[in-house]
Amino acid sequence: MTDPRTEPSADPGPLLSVRGVDIAYRTGRRSRVTAVHGVSFDLHPGQSMALVGESGCGKTTLGLGLLRLLPRNGLVPAGEILFRRKDGSTADIRSLGAEELRRFRWSEAAMVFQGAMNAFNPVLRIEDHFLDTFRAHETGRPRRRAEIREESAHLLEMVRLDPARVLDAHPHELSGGMRQRALIALALALGPQLLILDEPTTALDLLTQRAIVERLSELREELRFSMVFITHDLGLAAELADRVGTMYAGRLIETGTTRDIFYRPRHPYTAALIDSVPPVSGGLVVPESLPGGPPGLASLPPGCSFAPRCRHARQVCGERRPELEVLHTRGDGLSHAAACLRSRELAAEGATRD
């Protein structure tokens, strides 16, 4: 078996190309609520992208939608999710058949979940989870149990867990941090090209978070997988991501390199998010909070969804919906884009900081 994850990313084409994806939930026989609107972004091999935003902005829905793991009432009515597969072909995940989708999942794109505390079946041992995963993706002759156990042990060592203790344990015998590490090891089992992490460290204490995040970025260097990192922790995003996308009310409202986003945010919402994080060093600054919450998805305001909470809003903001507009493109092809009618104006005024 050739191992594409060790190959250098010679091919310049994107690994994942999300084009105009809508995601909706059926709420009744005829009614549906659109949770994600026309999201587009490209993710190149080895790159990592953070999706940030408040709760309820559609980040998790988008993450689940990428693997078609939405709950029964969820659907992707529009758009394309193009994925360059290990065999070199490009497939739209939206149109994969059930069996093809099953084989695609985890072997090419794996996901570490928000609720990783409950990610393991309570009645099975950790080893059984590895066994089930390998067996489900086996082609040809079944491998021996001992062989799989050995490989699982190796994976657990990669995330700094003691395989002898963890493999035979049931999930409830492990701490939250250990379970999260074990899930990351499980996610790497089949050498996926893409890892989607949905708030992977939310329920953990700071030291455990730190250890996991560090190990994760080391592993990424080593194995060269791409990452979509969903978080509301901007610190983590700054650390792990090459690029950041801000989501608000189901739309991607600003994308750019991590540097661009943190030093030159061009959307007032991104700027407000950054301002709400207290600095770790420097003088005592009272972080500025952003009053209110994201609008209900069933009743979005007609213009810019953020306008009602935006202190720079003008009348036009409530009438016309801004599209994501490229502000500048860097030499390496990465661009900074924001969906704000006044972004250039505000940048000139210095209102969104520089």
Next chain:
Amino acid sequence: MATEIAASPPPPDTGTAAPSRDGAPLPPHLRVWRHYALVKVRKALVVVFVVANVTFFLGRAMPGDPIDVMAGRLTQGGMSLEEARIIAANSLAYDPGAPLWQQWWDFIVGLATFDMGMTINRPGFTVADSIAAYLPWTLFSIGVGTVIAVTLGLGLGMAMAYRRNRVLDHVLSVVASVLGAIPNYLIAMLLVVGGGMYLSWFDPIALRGTLSPGVEAGFNAEFLGDALYHAGLPIFTYVLAIIGTWMLIMKASTTEVLSEDYVTVARARGLRDRRIAVSYVGRNAILPLVAQIAISFGTLVGGAIFVEQVLVYKGVGGLLLDAVNYRDYPLLQGLLVVLTTCVVAANLVADLLYSRLDPRIRK
């Protein structure tokens, strides 16, 4: 590596405190598991003892003793009351003069030595013989009925959860609710009247009893076939009586498990649907229901008394009714103690089974 591991978050002290409670060094989980079982057995014995006492005193709290009852019957034939009492006293193995505490002591000592004494109304028969002659039929029909109903109920309930809010779910939900609302003796009557008399699917007269005339007990096809033939109606009644409840609780349990993260993760891991349904959904949905199997069994034992009367099935139900009517204290006590023991034993088995199936309890 070792230091890294040591640095990783809390080892056993929080999550797995239970086994090391008494600081036992060698196989701790086995020790504690035995301990767990032992606790359950002790509790079960206490329950049986309490029920035995309740039956003893309740039986005697009913108006009239065995001699009154029999004398009452004899006087209806024109005998004088005094004459009737003498005949009754002579033909019954009951001494009305024995003080209550004496009777109680004999009963408790008898229980402790597995001797439930002689019946009062069936001279020459011990209580144990009488129960042994009838109880197997009841346990057989209830046991088979429970197994069928639980198996079918689990399967249908799971199917309903997987297809919730579709046609199958709606139809089965109505059926299950209706079945759950009809008392079991009414189901028995409906079966006899509807299936036997109006539709003539079977001959309700030939189905009476536990065996057809001339069939001898033994391990052969004829006996087993005939036993099943006669038990068919009671079994079917029991199945209908509890299957609705099982469908509904399994549907609820499965629906809950389906929303668990580990099911979504299993889908994300690309596991096959069958594997997810059996090991991830099914197993976790059934776990909390294991204990309820014993509850169902207990419900049916109670219901059997009516159902067996309606279907004229010679199980323990008729015997119990006779024991009450004739104030046959030893038989009544013996029957209730044995039935209680059966139900308590079923609960015990369910508890122990649950502790084996759920690793979180096994400690």
